[in-house]
Amino acid sequence: xxxxxxxxxxxVKRTGEKVFLECVQDMDHExxxxxxxxxxxxxxxxxFSYDVKMKEKGDIPEGYSVSREKxxxxxxxxxxxxxxxxxxxxCASRGWEQRNQPQHFGDGTRLSxx
Amino acid sequence: KNEVEQSPQNLTxxxxxxxxxxxxxSVGISALHWLQQHPGGGIVSxxxxxxxxxxHGRLIATINIQEKHSSLHITASHPRDSAVYICAVRRFGNExxxxxxxxxxxxxx
Numbered sequence: 001x002x003x004x005x006x007x008x009x010x011x012v013k014r015t016g017e018k019v020f021l022e023c024v025q026d027m028d029h030e031x032x033x034x035x036x037x038x039x040x041x042x043x044x045x046x047x048f049s050y051d052v053k054m055k056e057k058g059d060i061p062e063g064y065s066v067s068r069e070k071x072x073x074x075x076x077x078x079x080x081x082x083x084x085x086x087x088x089x090x091c092a093s094r095g096w097e098q099r100n101q102p103q104h105f106g107d108g109t110r111l112s113x114x
Numbered sequence: 115k116n117e118v119e120q121s122p123q124n125l126t127x128x129x130x131x132x133x134x135x136x137x138x139x140s141v142g143i144s145a146l147h148w149l150q151q152h153p154g155g156g157i158v159s160x161x162x163x164x165x166x167x168x169x170h171g172r173l174i175a176t177i178n179i180q181e182k183h184s185s186l187h188i189t190a191s192h193p194r195d196s197a198v199y200i201c202a203v204r205r206f207g208n209e210x211x212x213x214x215x216x217x218x219x220x221x222x223x
Contacts, residue, residue: 009155031209040215041215042118042200042213042214042215042216043200043202043211043213044213045210045211048209048210050209058210088155090155090157092157101162102147102149102159102162103159103211104159105149105156105157105158106156107154107155107156108155108156108157110155
């Protein structure tokens with residue numbers, strides 16, 4: 001079974017801090033995704049990566065950056081956290097050959113910015 | 115208007131009832147996914163459809179490509195079915211998924 005692991009379930013940070021959210025998958029998947037989920041808005045794509053050191057902006061990349069130095073790890077970075085980045089963050093992965101297969105999701109990180 | 119619309123937004127039913135959740139989309143797609151999210155937050159995939167109908171246990175998913183509409187049915191509903199059900203579509207030639215806002219289902223014993 002594919003395992004997508006997010007480093008924290010709950011995280012509380014202060015405005016202006018640099019925040020790192022980590023995601024690791026164990027199935028050698030090429031594609032990895034970061035989403036945020038807000039009530040009434042559904043999941044929205046922040047960034048995705050289709051290979052090591054490759055990244056593409058999603059629908060709402062402003063205020064975020066990402067890092068993919070190793071195939072199994074995809075990090076989301078909030079350069080200077082703001083209160084409007086309080087949200088649930090979900091990581092997902094999928095193999096390149098499985099483009100029409102489901103993405104595999106982590107359990108999510110509920111991030112609060114005070 | 116969102117590309118993916120789900121209805122209803124919230125649904126409360128008694129245990130044993132037949133449940134239907136609807137998803138309409140406005141773009142050409144290569145696949146439609148139904149996902150389940152439990153209160154803990156993790157999301158699991160229930161179905162991936164490109165045509166017709168799929169069944170898994172008490173869950174049935176159908177899609178009508180011409181009408182751009184899909185339904186998720188739950189027979190003999192049970193309190194453990196309480197979750198948020200999310201519809202997502204993959205557009206032709208696109209790696210990304212577009213998600214509906216979800217339907218919160220509560221099954222009362």
